[in-house]
Amino acid sequence: MRVPFKLLLAVIFAAALTGCGFHLRGTLSGSLPYKTMHIALPETAEVRIWLERYINAAGSTEIIEEAGQADATFQQLTDGRQKTILSVNAQGRVREYRLQLTYTFRVVNKKGQVLVPPNEISLTRDITFDDSNVLAKDLEEGLLWRDMNNDLVNQIMRRLSIIKPKNPDAEEDE
Numbered sequence: 001m002r003v004p005f006k007l008l009l010a011v012i013f014a015a016a017l018t019g020c021g022f023h024l025r026g027t028l029s030g031s032l033p034y035k036t037m038h039i040a041l042p043e044t045a046e047v048r049i050w051l052e053r054y055i056n057a058a059g060s061t062e063i064i065e066e067a068g069q070a071d072a073t074f075q076q077l078t079d080g081r082q083k084t085i086l087s088v089n090a091q092g093r094v095r096e097y098r099l100q101l102t103y104t105f106r107v108v109n110k111k112g113q114v115l116v117p118p119n120e121i122s123l124t125r126d127i128t129f130d131d132s133n134v135l136a137k138d139l140e141e142g143l144l145w146r147d148m149n150n151d152l153v154n155q156i157m158r159r160l161s162i163i164k165p166k167n168p169d170a171e172e173d174e
Helices: 005-019 046-058 131-162
Strands: 036-040 072-088 094-108 114-128
Touching: 036 046, 046 072, 046 131, 072 114, 072 131, 094 131, 114 131
Parallel strands: 036 072
Antiparallel strands: 072 094, 094 114
């Protein structure tokens, strides 16, 4: 029995791809180095809701409500959202807007010592605007902000899983 050339080529390609360590980017880019974590944000904050979902999906870290009992506390330092005019047409009407999100966070331990120094994430999206489709463009803008929040939480999770927390008891070498 002869194996078709295309099938053989596909198997070789798949073996080479898995052998090089390639994997699809997913929501769980790694487990967090903390057993318990407190998120110092209001319960209704969108970032907190998404962070809790991602952390619970990772399964290695438990979210607790008491900051004093947590190994690590996630703190939001800044959350800036800005909508600016990017371009106007010949009549002086807005053609494009730029949506900018700037978010800074850090992680501290029970004693308030910094485990992960302040990290800043900046996201930008451009959106066209049309006076005749105001409702549709408002909906599109809302979807873009939601997409930016999702991207923000993905980046936070990646950074928290990659960054090795500092030992606050060790002396700093300068």
